[in-house]
Amino acid sequence: MRKEYRTIQEVAGPLMMVDHVEGVKYDELVEIEQKNGEIRHGRVLEVNGDRALLQLFEGSQGLKISDARARFLGRSIELAVAPDMLGRVFDGMGRPKDDGPALIPEKRLDINGNPMNPAARDYPSEFIQTGISAIDGLNTLVRGQKLPVFSGSGLPHAQLAAQIARQARVRGTDESFAVVFAAVGITFEEADFFINDFRATGAIDRTVTFVNLANDPAIERIATPRMAITAAEYLAYDLGMHVLVIITDITNYAEALREVSAARKEVPGRRGYPGYLYTDLATMYERAGRIRDNSGSITMIPILSMPEDDITHPIPDLTGYITEGQIILSRELHRKGITPPINVLPSLSRLKDKGIGRGKTREDHADTMNQLFAAYSRGKDAKELAVILGDAALSDTDKLYAKFADAFEAEYVSQGYYTNRPIEETLEIGWKLLSILPRAELRRIRDEYLDKYLPKTDEQA
Numbered sequence: 001m002r003k004e005y006r007t008i009q010e011v012a013g014p015l016m017m018v019d020h021v022e023g024v025k026y027d028e029l030v031e032i033e034q035k036n037g038e039i040r041h042g043r044v045l046e047v048n049g050d051r052a053l054l055q056l057f058e059g060s061q062g063l064k065i066s067d068a069r070a071r072f073l074g075r076s077i078e079l080a081v082a083p084d085m086l087g088r089v090f091d092g093m094g095r096p097k098d099d100g101p102a103l104i105p106e107k108r109l110d111i112n113g114n115p116m117n118p119a120a121r122d123y124p125s126e127f128i129q130t131g132i133s134a135i136d137g138l139n140t141l142v143r144g145q146k147l148p149v150f151s152g153s154g155l156p157h158a159q160l161a162a163q164i165a166r167q168a169r170v171r172g173t174d175e176s177f178a179v180v181f182a183a184v185g186i187t188f189e190e191a192d193f194f195i196n197d198f199r200a201t202g203a204i205d206r207t208v209t210f211v212n213l214a215n216d217p218a219i220e221r222i223a224t225p226r227m228a229i230t231a232a233e234y235l236a237y238d239l240g241m242h243v244l245v246i247i248t249d250i251t252n253y254a255e256a257l258r259e260v261s262a263a264r265k266e267v268p269g270r271r272g273y274p275g276y277l278y279t280d281l282a283t284m285y286e287r288a289g290r291i292r293d294n295s296g297s298i299t300m301i302p303i304l305s306m307p308e309d310d311i312t313h314p315i316p317d318l319t320g321y322i323t324e325g326q327i328i329l330s331r332e333l334h335r336k337g338i339t340p341p342i343n344v345l346p347s348l349s350r351l352k353d354k355g356i357g358r359g360k361t362r363e364d365h366a367d368t369m370n371q372l373f374a375a376y377s378r379g380k381d382a383k384e385l386a387v388i389l390g391d392a393a394l395s396d397t398d399k400l401y402a403k404f405a406d407a408f409e410a411e412y413v414s415q416g417y418y419t420n421r422p423i424e425e426t427l428e429i430g431w432k433l434l435s436i437l438p439r440a441e442l443r444r445i446r447d448e449y450l451d452k453y454l455p456k457t458d459e460q461a
Contacts, residue, residue, distance in 0.1 A: 002073060008032075008065040013263045014219050016042065016054040017416075018070045023295040024052045026110065029073040032056070034064060043077060045264065055260060057093070057219045062216045079227050080105030081234040085176060085208045089195060092212030092224035111226040111247025113233060113287055119165060121132060122290040124324075127355040128244070128299060131167035131420035132160075134342035134413045135349075137430060138369055139327060141299065142355035143170060143242060144290035146323040148302045150316050152309040155329045158190055159417045160340045161303055163246050165194075166203045167420045170242050170395050177242045179203065182210045182228035185221050205264045208235070214252075221256035229287045229298070236296030243296065245288065248303035250281075254315050258360060270314045278318045285322045325349040345377060366454055367445040368430045372408070379405025397441065431455060 006018040016032070024047055033055075040063065046053040051065065054070070056063075079094045082105050089098035094111075096103060117427060129137055141147055151157035165179045181198075183191055190347050191211045193336035198204035208231050212224040225247050232243040247253075254273060261274035288300035302323070309331065309427045320326055325348040334343035356365040379401040386394055386402060393425035412429050415421060421429075434442060435455045 005070045005072075006068075008068055008070055011060045011065055011405065014056045014260065015045070015215075015263050016056055016060065016065075016070075017054045017109055018054060020050050021047075021052045022050065024072050025074075027076040027348065028441050029075055029077060029400075030054055031071045031073065032063070033037075033069050035067040035416060044072075044113045047259075053264070055219055057217055057223075059217050059219070076110050077223055077226075079111050079230045079394075080108050081231060082106040083239060085231060085235075087205050087207065089209045089211060090227070091182070092210060092216055092220040092227065094210070094227045096130055096209065103399075107234075108218050109230050109234060111223060111230045112283075113226070113230060116287065116291065120291050122292045122300075123354070124290060124351050125354045125360075126170060127269070127360045127423070128242075129167075129169055129171050129423055131422070132340065132342075133415055133421055133426040134165065134340070134347075135164075135327060136337060136343050136361075136421070136423050137365075138344050138352075138427040139325065139342075139347045139349040140352035140355050140361075141168075141301075141349065142351040143196040143299055144287050144288065144297045144327075145351050146288045146300045146302070147325050147327060147328045147348070147349055148304060148316075148319050148323050149321075150311060151303060151305045151329045152331055153305055153307075155305075155331060155334055156340065156417075157248065157303050157329060158186075160191060160329070160342075161301070162194055163340070163417045164301060165198065165207060165244070165246055166201050168244050171423075172391060176240075177206065177244070178206065178232075179207045180210075180228045180232040180235070180243055180245045180314070181207055181245045182212075182225050182245070183225050184212050184247060184249055185216075185256070186211075186213050186249065187214050208232075218256040218259050221253050222260070225250075225253055225284055228453070229284060232298045233287065235300050237291065237294055237453065238296075240295040244301045245298060247300070250302045250304035250319065251307070251315055252335050253280075264353060273314050277314060278321070281318055283323050285319070295336075298416050324351050333409065336409070338409055339416050342413055342415065344373070345380070362427055364431075364445070364449040365423075365427060367449055368427060368434070368453075371442055371444040372412070372430050375401060375404050375434065376408050379403075379408070381387065397438070400441075404433060407436060408433055427453075 028044045030042045040058045042054040042056040045055045058399040091097045124142040126143040128141045210228045232245045236243045258273050288298045290297040315411045328343045330341045330343035382398040382402040389427045431453050
């Protein structure tokens with residue numbers, strides 16, 4: 001029998017104190033029932049002797065504590081899971097919000113998950129094709145990787161997220177592929193965009209969507225990403241699927257964490273965020289990966305908007321320490337009309353070398369990738385020099401590099417949000433652009449690949 005308490009002593013914002021409790025555990029779920037029958041939900045944040053500090057999901061506005069009762073449920077937040085989750089839309093607490101039938105759960109899982117044994121992890125090594133050249137060709141996504149997207153306010157990370165969700169797939173395998181999409185603290189218009197896009201393109205059939213809107217309780221944001229990752233763990237490790245988890249926007253999650261921390265009067269860390277922000281983010285990100293002898297896997301793309309485009313801000317800074325690289329969106333490229341505006345030079349995939357090459361993408365991938373990076377970097381330098389000293393200060397070779405940089409942005413990086421390029425097409429575009437430069441400049445590519453793949457120009461013919 002669940003014990004009820006009428007000893008609610010204090011409410012401050014989303015926090016509530018209950019006295020004289022027994023046997024209450026950290027993270028336990030609680031129901032607060034008012035005299036009129038209204039029930040609100042919360043969880044235990046802290047237990048000190050016989051006092052329990054609760055966090056309310058729906059907030060405390062209009063709550064009359066004198067006649068309210070607290071009922072502890074003896075379990076933490078759980079998500080009902082079943083194969084029928086695919087194609088459904090849920091709110092931030094895992095309740096269906098698509099007017100579909102109630103889910104008949106196969107089981108219920110604690111959203112905090114179980115720690116993955118490091119010794120049981122398998123090394124990420126399989127190429128995931130997103131159909132986006134700037135990612136597939138230069139910052140390759142590998143199955144089991146954590147690769148965040150760093151964006152700025154107003155940049156089109158929503159369109160990029162939807163494109164990846166639509167197009168991503170594991171090549172050369174018959175194993176099923178699913179996408180778990182979590183929208184955290186976004187506007188109704190953004191949520192509508194994602195859901196309509198998934199429905200229009202048919203991607204919703206393989207997608208589980210969790211939507212926490214900006215006007216939903218901030219406390220719900222803390223649960224939403226964990227709901228998504230728990231659904232992914234079920235699809236991956238129980239049903240053996242490849243699962244891509246996309247979470248947008250991690251910044252809204254961190255803001256909700258800061259709000260709760262301030263209400264608890266905790267000592268703030270950098271920029272007012274709690275000192276345990278790194279640990280908290282790691283408990284989510286580190287649930288991605290592959291487990292040895294299990295066909296399933298979880299690949300994660302968290303998307304976060306950098307306040308004031310500051311990459312040293314605590315959220316992108318700490319995320320970069322935990323994940324294996326980052327994709328960075330550029331405001332300058334966005335102003336030029338490049339879509340998607342991915343800035344390839346500071347972007348990085350630390351596992352790209354593990355997912356490319358013969359048998360995975362193509363034998364020439366690594367060499368062309370290195371050459372494209374080097375040529376684009378030199379082309380950008382040449383353009384900056386021309387701005388300062390004029391075109392006359394550039395050598396003929398520098399002018400070719402400047403021409404290459406413009407063509408690279410226009411043809412390789414910019415492809416629109418509805419173009420799905422196979423990796424072979426991405427590589428061919430790279431070779432076509434490299435043919436702008438003299439063969440003697442292509443020092444990072446082996447001669448056998450130059451002979452085999454480099455298009456013959458009029459001068460070389």
